[in-house]
Amino acid sequence: MNDCLFCKIVRGQIPSKKVYDDEHTYAFEDIDPKAPTHVLIIPKRHIPGLKEADTSDAEIIGRCHITAAQIAQERKLEEGYRTVLNVGPAAGQSVFHMHVHLLGGRKLNWPPG
Ligand code: 5GP
Numbered sequence: 791m792n793d794c795l796f797c798k799i800v801r802g803q804i805p806s807k808k809v810y811d812d813e814h815t816y817a818f819e820d821i822d823p824k825a826p827t828h829v830l831i832i833p834k835r836h837i838p839g840l841k842e843a844d845t846s847d848a849e850i851i852g853r854c855h856i857t858a859a860q861i862a863q864e865r866k867l868e869e870g871y872r873t874v875l876n877v878g879p880a881a882g883q884s885v886f887h888m889h890v891h892l893l894g895g896r897k898l899n900w901p902p903g
């Protein structure tokens with residue numbers, strides 16, 4: 791999508807600190823990290839959010855999570871980390887290109903706020 795922030799990041803029109811890149815997914819450091827590791831994993835294809843996804847998106851949603859787990863393993867976060875999808879404005883979604891947050895490197899409280 792032309793005016794989507796994360797599509798622009800995928801196209802390299804907005805700079806980002808790349809963590810991982812393959813045919814389907816792109817991962818980069820969050821600009822405003824909420825934990826020592828805060829990486830965003832996104833599908834290269836534009837999907838607005840989880841509630842707009844359908845079963846044809848199941849594979850890419852899975853790929854984003856597997857990529858998150860691989861990054862967590864590389865960063866030795868396996869004592870505990872969190873993957874988060876904020877869905878809709880009331881849950882804190884502010885960018886409407888689906889993204890998985892990978893958070894780790896500190897104690898993560900439950901339930902989240
Ligand atoms: P949401 O609030 O939609 O779940 O998450 C959006 C995330 O994108 C936020 O954690 C925010 O810090 C991050 N973000 C917003 N704009 C940019 C940007 O231009 N570059 C990067 N790297 N992260 C961004």
Ligand code: ZN
Pocket residue numbers: 791794795796797798835836837886887
């Ligand atoms: Zn997009």
